[in-house]
Amino acid sequence: MAQPLEKVDHRDAKLALAHLFVAFTALALGGFAGLLQTLVRSGKFELPSGISYYTILTTHGVLLGLVLTTFFIIGFQFAAVSRTTGALSDGSRRTGWIGFWLMTIGTAMSAFFILTGKASVLYTFYAPLQAHAGFYIGLALVVVGSWVSGFAMFAHYARWRKTHRGQASPLLAFMSVTNMVLWLVCSLGVAATVVFQLIPWSLGLTDRVNVLLSRTLFWYFGHPLVYFWLLPAYMVWYAVIPKVIGGKMFSDSLARLAFILFLLFSIPVGFHHQLLEPGISPFWKYVQVVLTFMVIIPSLMTAFAMFATFESYGRSQGATGWFGWLRKLPWSDARFFAPFVGMLFFIPAGTGGIINASHQLNQVVHNTIWVTGHFHLTVATTVVLTFFGASYWLIPHLTGRVMTKAMNRLAIIQTIVWAVGMTFMSGSMHVAGLLGAPRRSAFSTYGNSPQALEWIPYQIAQAVGGTILFIGIILILVIVINLAFFAPKGETEFPVAEAAAPYERAALALENWKLWIGLVVALILIAYTVPIIDIIQNAPPGSKGYKLW
Amino acid sequence: MAKLITAARQTKQEKEPALKGTLASVFLLGFFIIFSWVSVYFLFLHRL
Ligand code: HEM
Ligand SMILES: [Cu+2]
Numbered sequence: 001m002a003q004p005l006e007k008v009d010h011r012d013a014k015l016a017l018a019h020l021f022v023a024f025t026a027l028a029l030g031g032f033a034g035l036l037q038t039l040v041r042s043g044k045f046e047l048p049s050g051i052s053y054y055t056i057l058t059t060h061g062v063l064l065g066l067v068l069t070t071f072f073i074i075g076f077q078f079a080a081v082s083r084t085t086g087a088l089s090d091g092s093r094r095t096g097w098i099g100f101w102l103m104t105i106g107t108a109m110s111a112f113f114i115l116t117g118k119a120s121v122l123y124t125f126y127a128p129l130q131a132h133a134g135f136y137i138g139l140a141l142v143v144v145g146s147w148v149s150g151f152a153m154f155a156h157y158a159r160w161r162k163t164h165r166g167q168a169s170p171l172l173a174f175m176s177v178t179n180m181v182l183w184l185v186c187s188l189g190v191a192a193t194v195v196f197q198l199i200p201w202s203l204g205l206t207d208r209v210n211v212l213l214s215r216t217l218f219w220y221f222g223h224p225l226v227y228f229w230l231l232p233a234y235m236v237w238y239a240v241i242p243k244v245i246g247g248k249m250f251s252d253s254l255a256r257l258a259f260i261l262f263l264l265f266s267i268p269v270g271f272h273h274q275l276l277e278p279g280i281s282p283f284w285k286y287v288q289v290v291l292t293f294m295v296i297i298p299s300l301m302t303a304f305a306m307f308a309t310f311e312s313y314g315r316s317q318g319a320t321g322w323f324g325w326l327r328k329l330p331w332s333d334a335r336f337f338a339p340f341v342g343m344l345f346f347i348p349a350g351t352g353g354i355i356n357a358s359h360q361l362n363q364v365v366h367n368t369i370w371v372t373g374h375f376h377l378t379v380a381t382t383v384v385l386t387f388f389g390a391s392y393w394l395i396p397h398l399t400g401r402v403m404t405k406a407m408n409r410l411a412i413i414q415t416i417v418w419a420v421g422m423t424f425m426s427g428s429m430h431v432a433g434l435l436g437a438p439r440r441s442a443f444s445t446y447g448n449s450p451q452a453l454e455w456i457p458y459q460i461a462q463a464v465g466g467t468i469l470f471i472g473i474i475l476i477l478v479i480v481i482n483l484a485f486f487a488p489k490g491e492t493e494f495p496v497a498e499a500a501a502p503y504e505r506a507a508l509a510l511e512n513w514k515l516w517i518g519l520v521v522a523l524i525l526i527a528y529t530v531p532i533i534d535i536i537q538n539a540p541p542g543s544k545g546y547k548l549w
Numbered sequence: 550m551a552k553l554i555t556a557a558r559q560t561k562q563e564k565e566p567a568l569k570g571t572l573a574s575v576f577l578l579g580f581f582i583i584f585s586w587v588s589v590y591f592l593f594l595h596r597l
Contacts, residue, residue, distance in 0.1 A: 300575070300578075303574075303575060303578055304571065304575055307568075307570070307571040307574045307575060308568055308571045311568050311570045311571045312568070314570075315567065322569060322570050322573055323570050323573075324570075325570055326570075347578060347581060348581075348585075350582075351581060351582045351585045351586070352585075354582060354586060355585065355586055355589050358586070358590075360590070360593050361586070361589045361590060361593055363593065364589055364592055364593050364596070365589070434589070434592065
């Protein structure tokens with residue numbers, strides 16, 4: 001087998017860096033919005049000069065949930081593909097730049113309408129709340145741009161396979177392609193509701209909108225969206241972290257199988273977000289909840305593989321006893337420490353997800369701030385800390401610099417600050433949610449009703465956590481700016497792990513895209529055809545648009 | 550193919566690492582999930 005290239009081609013590095021730049025700009029602005037939210041919700045502060053809480057909340061959700069994640073992921077995957085399967089062709093790279101600009105122009109357009117107060121519809125933009133058409137058109141451009149970039153990756157991967165017949169593709173390339181297939185299939189849903197329902201309706205071409213259909217198409221996209229965020233973090237865990245700690249990947253085929261299972265079972269499950277919606281029959285909710293629970297399998301496979309990687313490494317270093325291997329891990333290396341803390345937080349995060357998806361328990365937590373606590377563990381801690389950990393080698397690798405000891409120490413502090421802040425903020429969100437506190441609410445005291453006053457201590461703890469987190473945002477920005485512009489020049493490794501057993505032929509069998517995409521389509525048709533026909537045929541008259549802010 | 554499978558078996562038999570810490574960890578993880586789920590379930594029952 002040909003030795004894989006050690007470095008990302010410098011032209012591809014530019015493309016990846018452009019994406020990371022937008023991602024971290026979104027983090028700065030969105031993080032500031034988050035701070036304001038926690039302060040308002042403590043009941044002790046008000047926003048100045050009539051700025052709406054919901055404008056701020058929309059800014060936060062869109063910038064962090066949609067922009068930070070999508071840009072970081074596409075940039076990271078371009079780098080990963082270039083590193084493991086060689087420099088992009090000029091055509092693929094140009095396509096990647098077209099995708100980048102489409103996404104960036106779309107983001108700027110949506111941001112303009114959000115910040116001018118014409119689109120305070122939150123990042124889920126549920127109808128019948130109606131934003132300015134420019135907001136939806138901007139979002140559509142972001143999605144189309146991401147498709148263009150996805151095709152650039154597919155073309156590059158196809159070219160590699162043609163010149164390497166009979167070989168399994170490098171793990172990171174396989175995983176990037178899986179994630180982009182997932183993204184492409186699921187974002188068709190959000191594109192459909194935006195282009196065929198929301199844009200004509202917001203332009204006044206149609207008067208009314210089928211609310212349930214648009215929410216269903218949104219959640220057909222919305223759940224796989226969270227796996228689109230999570231899978232790149234898993235790429236780092238499976239394919240990078242073993243190398244960072246000096247060990248080997250526990251199993252290459254297990255990693256690939258887990259990714260395929262995520263691809264299959266993360267799409268036909270959107271109803272678990274709509275369990276309390278009338279208009280969808282309980283039977284189809286039940287079917288999708290069962291499919292949702294299938295995702296526990298690859299999740300636990302991943303947990304097992306991580307423990308096994310760490311324990312194997314610790315034992316190879318002479319660890320003894322049940323947990324002696326823990327002491328052998330490189331705790332002072334931020335490239336390991338930040339993602340590791342992310343993994344730890346995924347334990348309560350994933351557990352919360354199982355609770356959310358259980359129909360009865362969903363009635364306890366639905367639309368409470370428990371849900372917000374939940375996804376600040378999943379995306380805003382597990383995923384984000386892993387992305388931070390990856391940035392500590394990816395950015396200097398791409399800019400031809402090295403991370404200094406001082407910056408590494410700051411990165412360790414950043415991780416601890418984030419973990420402490422999130423424990424306060426997310427922990428109190430979980431408890432307040434169980435006590436009934438709603439999410440997405442500018443009100444905190446509800447006219448001093450006794451039940452709402454019960455929530456206030458938690459909402460103050462939430463504000464304390466939010467303030468600590470904001471310090472974390474400042475720290476990560478300092479580190480990122482240092483790594484991009486000021487760190488000493490030098491060579492930084494893009495770590496890629498080797499498998500413990502080198503010739504795993506199962507890997508090749510798992511590269512059967514026709515089969516997987518066929519199964520994905522079949523599962524989607526099973527889970528969605530009948531309920532969507534029902535939603536269209538038995539629809540009420542449809543709703544006019546509302547601008548309640 | 551058969552040859553490959555035996556080759557894979559052989560490497561496996563050579564060094565099956567002792568992973569009892571992993572076993573304990575996944576059990577603890579499982580108990581945590583069940584405990585949390587049941588706690589919220591009782592909250593649900595309590596509020597019925
Ligand atoms: C300084 C750090 C952060 C703070 C203080 C913070 C705070 C908050 C608060 C208080 C809310 C909910 C308010 C409500 O429902 O009324 C919220 C919502 C949200 N946050 Fe954060 N957050 C932070 C970081 C993040 C990050 C890093 C992400 C994603 C990567 C994120 C994604 C979201 C999303 C998607 C929402 C939902 C918005 C909605 O319900 O429409 N947050 N955040
Ligand atoms: Cu979901």
